[in-house]
Amino acid sequence: MSSLHPHKRYLWGRRQSRPLKPNQKDILNKVWPNVLLELPEGLITDPLKMFSLSYTELWLEIGFGGGEHLVAQAIAHADIGFIGCEPYINGVASLACQIHDQQLHNIRIVKDDARLLVAKLPSNSVGRLFVLFPDPWPKKRHHKRRIIQEASVAEFARILKPGGQFNIATDDQDYASWIQNIMEGNSKFELILGNRIRMTDRPTDWPVTRYEQKGIVQGRVPVYLTYTLKSL
Numbered sequence: 388m389s390s391l392h393p394h395k396r397y398l399w400g401r402r403q404s405r406p407l408k409p410n411q412k413d414i415l416n417k418v419w420p421n422v423l424l425e426l427p428e429g430l431i432t433d434p435l436k437m438f439s440l441s442y443t444e445l446w447l448e449i450g451f452g453g454g455e456h457l458v459a460q461a462i463a464h465a466d467i468g469f470i471g472c473e474p475y476i477n478g479v480a481s482l483a484c485q486i487h488d489q490q491l492h493n494i495r496i497v498k499d500d501a502r503l504l505v506a507k508l509p510s511n512s513v514g515r516l517f518v519l520f521p522d523p524w525p526k527k528r529h530h531k532r533r534i535i536q537e538a539s540v541a542e543f544a545r546i547l548k549p550g551g552q553f554n555i556a557t558d559d560q561d562y563a564s565w566i567q568n569i570m571e572g573n574s575k576f577e578l579i580l581g582n583r584i585r586m587t588d589r590p591t592d593w594p595v596t597r598y599e600q601k602g603i604v605q606g607r608v609p610v611y612l613t614y615t616l617k618s619l
């Protein structure tokens with residue numbers, strides 16, 4: 388991942404759907420200077436120093452969509468600093484509005500491809516990583532666009548702290564098998580919770596996301612996987 392070429396296209400999802408509403412624009416402009424995390428040229432040496440208050444640990448959510456899960460976690464864990472990474476500008480604006488309404492200080496947003504952020508994070512710096520309902524890219528010729536790849540998982544192993552958690556969910560059964568195969572191929576991770584489980588068995592410290600809810604209404608069955616980074 389650190390070998391990402393600066394001019395190559397990495398993002399395939401949409402950056403924006405509808406134009407932002409005037410009040411969303413106002414709030415975005417208001418909170419932006421405090422929440423935007425611009426990626427530096429070089430490595431980020433101490434990510435927790437990028438928050439105005441002090442926090443015990445850093446948690447990261449990749450592809451937060453509308454940001455509802457990230458906000459719920461930030462409220463439930465006021466001692467944790469969160470980075471949310473999402474290139475979809477309407478999602479970023481929605482999260483900015485929630486940060487404003489809830490007066491949250493412990494979230495920073497990177498509005499870009501998560502792989503650019505991850506490559507800049509120091510090793511052993513993240514306590515918990517969420518990748519919830521990543522785009523499944525069901526067509527075989529698009530599988531290379533999936534965020535879960537051997538190389539990205541190796542990078543996740545690098546940035547996570549030993550004992551750190553990696554939470555992944557998908558409601559695409561082919562992607563679930565793909566994820567499990569790749570995770571099993573990385574000896575640094577151990578599956579501690581997961582499989583095709585009933586809704587009532589879903590992890591309780593991980594609120595339902597918007598995409599998850601939509602899928603359940605449409606009859607899709609989510610798979611929830613929790614891995615831990617082995618302590619050597």
Ligand SMILES: C[S@@+](CC[C@H](N)C(=O)[O-])C[C@H]1O[C@@H](n2cnc3c(N)ncnc32)[C@H](O)[C@@H]1O
Pocket residue numbers: 398400401449450451452453472473474475478499500501502519520521522534596597598599
């Ligand atoms: C299917 S949506 C799920 C959103 C949210 N996690 C949920 O469950 O409601 C996947 C999200 O991942 C984001 N995404 C896609 N590629 C990404 C990347 N390379 N880095 C960060 N986010 C990405 C998309 O913009 C989209 O918002």
